[in-house]
Amino acid sequence: xxxxxxxxxxxxxxxxxxxxxxxxxxxxxxxxxxxxxxxxDQLAEQQMLVRTxxxxxxxxxxxELPLRYKTARHASEKQRIAKAVADLVxxxxxxxxxxxxxxxxxxxxxxxxxxxxxxSPALTVVTNALNIASELAVRPQFKIVLTGGxxxxxxxxxxxxxxxxxxxxxxxxxxxxGVVAFDVTHGAAAHDEAEAAINRLLCERAERVxxxxxxxxxxxxxxxxxxxxxxxxxxxxxxxxxxxxVRRFTExxxxxxxx
Amino acid sequence: xxxxxxxxxxxxxxxxxxxxxxxxxxxxxxxxxxxxxxxxDQLAEQQMLVRTxxxxxxxxxxxELPLRYKTARHASEKQRIAKAVADLVxxxxxxxxxxxxxxxxxxxxxxxxxxxxxxSPALTVVTNALNIASELAVRPQFKIVLTGGxxxxxxxxxxxxxxxxxxxxxxxxxxxxGVVAFDVTHGAAAHDEAEAAINRLLCERAERVxxxxxxxxxxxxxxxxxxxxxxxxxxxxxxxxxxxxVRRFTExxxxxxxx
DNA sequence: GCTGTCCATGCAAGATAGTGCAAGTTAAGG
DNA sequence: CCTTAACTTGCACTATCTTGCATGGACAGC
Numbered sequence: 001x002x003x004x005x006x007x008x009x010x011x012x013x014x015x016x017x018x019x020x021x022x023x024x025x026x027x028x029x030x031x032x033x034x035x036x037x038x039x040x041d042q043l044a045e046q047q048m049l050v051r052t053x054x055x056x057x058x059x060x061x062x063x064e065l066p067l068r069y070k071t072a073r074h075a076s077e078k079q080r081i082a083k084a085v086a087d088l089v090x091x092x093x094x095x096x097x098x099x100x101x102x103x104x105x106x107x108x109x110x111x112x113x114x115x116x117x118x119x120s121p122a123l124t125v126v127t128n129a130l131n132i133a134s135e136l137a138v139r140p141q142f143k144i145v146l147t148g149g150x151x152x153x154x155x156x157x158x159x160x161x162x163x164x165x166x167x168x169x170x171x172x173x174x175x176x177x178g179v180v181a182f183d184v185t186h187g188a189a190a191h192d193e194a195e196a197a198i199n200r201l202l203c204e205r206a207e208r209v210x211x212x213x214x215x216x217x218x219x220x221x222x223x224x225x226x227x228x229x230x231x232x233x234x235x236x237x238x239x240x241x242x243x244x245x246v247r248r249f250t251e252x253x254x255x256x257x258x259x
Numbered sequence: 260x261x262x263x264x265x266x267x268x269x270x271x272x273x274x275x276x277x278x279x280x281x282x283x284x285x286x287x288x289x290x291x292x293x294x295x296x297x298x299x300d301q302l303a304e305q306q307m308l309v310r311t312x313x314x315x316x317x318x319x320x321x322x323e324l325p326l327r328y329k330t331a332r333h334a335s336e337k338q339r340i341a342k343a344v345a346d347l348v349x350x351x352x353x354x355x356x357x358x359x360x361x362x363x364x365x366x367x368x369x370x371x372x373x374x375x376x377x378x379s380p381a382l383t384v385v386t387n388a389l390n391i392a393s394e395l396a397v398r399p400q401f402k403i404v405l406t407g408g409x410x411x412x413x414x415x416x417x418x419x420x421x422x423x424x425x426x427x428x429x430x431x432x433x434x435x436x437g438v439v440a441f442d443v444t445h446g447a448a449a450h451d452e453a454e455a456a457i458n459r460l461l462c463e464r465a466e467r468v469x470x471x472x473x474x475x476x477x478x479x480x481x482x483x484x485x486x487x488x489x490x491x492x493x494x495x496x497x498x499x500x501x502x503x504x505v506r507r508f509t510e511x512x513x514x515x516x517x518x
Numbered sequence: 519g520c521t522g523t524c525c526a527t528g529c530a531a532g533a534t535a536g537t538g539c540a541a542g543t544t545a546a547g548g
Numbered sequence: 549c550c551t552t553a554a555c556t557t558g559c560a561c562t563a564t565c566t567t568g569c570a571t572g573g574a575c576a577g578c
C-alpha cells in the first residue's frame with residue numbers, strides 16, 4: 001500500500017472515529033507501528049491531525065463526514081446512475097451540478113462521453129463543487145463555471161450569499177441534484193440549509209431538474225428541504241427501488257429511470 | 260505512440276482512477292517506467308497532476324501538501340519567498356491570493372504556520388485559484404472564499420464578470436499577487452488580460468498589496484498590466500535580486516523583502 | 519535522396535526515500 | 549519510585565528515482 005493511499009485511509013478512519021490509535025491503525029493497514037507513528041507525525045506537521053500519545057485525534061471540528069468517506073459505498077450503483085444521468089444531457093447544453101459523490105460521478109461520466117470529446121464548448125458545466133470543477137478543469141472541451149462562495153469546512157461545496165449572487169446571473173438547461181433524501185411528500189433534501197439553498201436556486205435557474213439518488217435515499221427525509229417532488233422532472237436511481245415507490249413518484253409527475 | 264497521445268492517455272487514466280502508478284502506467288502504455296516518470300514530472304510542472312513517490316494523483320482531490328515533490332525549477336526559492344509572504348499576514352486577517360505557483364506555495368506556507376492552527380477562523384482566504392481553494396478546503400481553521408467565474412482552460416484560475424461581481428462585494432486586509440513580470444515603470448503584469456483584470460480588482464479591494472515574485476521576474480514586462488508599481492506596498496523576492504533594482508523599487512515606495 | 523542535428527526514448531548505474539526491526543529513551547500511572 | 553507502554557533513533561533492506569549515455573526516428577538543409 002502506497003503512502004498516499006495509506007494517508008488517505010488514515011484520515012478517513014480518523015474522521016470517521018474521531019480518534020485513532022497507533023497499534024490499531026498499524027494492524028488495520030498491515031504496516032508496522034513505526035510507520036504509523038511516522039505518518040502521524042508528518043500529518044500533524046501538515047496540521048491534518050493532532051498527535052496524542054498512543055494515537056491521534058481530528059483537528060478542529062468537523063460537522064459532517066468528508067466526502068471521501070462515502071466514496072466506497074454503493075460505488076458501482078453510483079457509477080451506473082451517473083452514466084444514466086450523463087446520457088440525459090445533450091451536447092452544447094449548460095448543465096448544473098450540485099456537490100456530492102453522486103454528482104461527482106456524473107461529472108466523470110460526462111467527461112468520458114465520446115460525443116463530448118470536442119466542441120466549443122461541448123458542454124457548459126455550472127457547479128458549486130470544488131472537486132468537480134478541479135476534475136473537469138483539465139478538459140478544454142468543457143466550459144466550467146464555478147459559483148463563488150464560502151467553502152464548507154471538510155467538504156468541497158461552496159455556499160452562501162456570494163454563490164447566490166452568481167447563480168442569479170445565469171440560467172441552465174438542466175440541473176442535476178445530488179441529495180441525501182428524496183420523498184414524494186417531503187421533496188428533496190440535504191443535510192445543510194446553506195447547501196439546500198444553493199441547490200434550490202440551481203433548480204430554479206434550470207429548465208429541467210434531475211435528481212440522482214440511489215434507492216436507499218428514497219422515501220427518507222432530511223433536515224434541509226431543497227424543493228418539492230413536483231419540481232423534479234426526472235429521478236435516476238438504481239434498480240433496487242421498489243415498484244410502489246416508482247408508482248408514487250410517477251403519479252407526482254416525476255419520471256423515474258432505474259438502472 | 261506520440262508524446263501528446265501518451266500525455267492525453269495518462270491524464271485520462273488519472274482522472275478516471277484518481278491515482279496512477281508508474282509501473283502500471285508503463286505497462287499499459289507499453290513504454291519504459293523512465294519515460295512515465297519523465298512524463299509525470301513534466302505534467303506536474305504544468306500543474307496537471309501531483310507527483311507522489313511511485314506514481315501520481317489528480318490535482319485537487321488528495322491531501323497533497325506533503326506530497327510536494329518537485330513542483331518546479333525554482334522550487335526552493337519559491338518556498339522561501341512563500342514563507343516570507345506568509346509571515347507578513349496576521350492572524351484573523353482576510354488575505355487575497357491570486358493564482359500561480361508562487362501563491363500556491365504561499366497558501367501551503369500559511370497552512371503550516373503553527374499560530375494559525377486554530378481560531379474561528381484563524382484566517383480568511385479569498386482566491387480565484389481552484390487549486391488553492393481545494394488544498395485549503397480540508398482545513399477547518401481557514402475560511403475559504405472563492406470568487407466564482409469561468410475556469411481558464413489549462414489553468415486553475417477563475418476569471419470573467421462573475422468573478423468581478425463577487426470580488427466587488429468583499430474587501431480584504433492584504434492581497435498577494437503572483438505575477439509573471441514586475442517592473443518599476445511598467446508595474447505588475449500577467450500573461451492574460453482576464454487574469455490581470457481579476458488581479459487588479461483584488462488589489463483594489465485590499466488594504467495592503469504584496470507582490471511575490473522571484474528575481475527573474477523583476478525588470479521584465481508582460482502583456483497584461485495589473486497595476487502600477489506605486490500601488491504595491493511590498494515586494495517579496497529572492498536574494499539574487501541586484502541592489503540597483505532594490506533601490507529603484509524602494510524609491511518608488513515599494514518595500515523590498517529579499518530572502 | 520542523403521546527411522547532419524535534434525529530441526525522445528530506453529537502459530543501466532549510482533543515489534535516495536520509505537519501511538521494518540531493534541535497542542535505548544521518555545512519559546504516564548500507580 | 550517502579551512498571552509499563554509508547555516513543556525515538558539508528559541501521560539495513562528494498563523499491564523507486566535520477567542521471568548519463570547510446571540508440572533511433574523525424575525533420576531540415578544540401
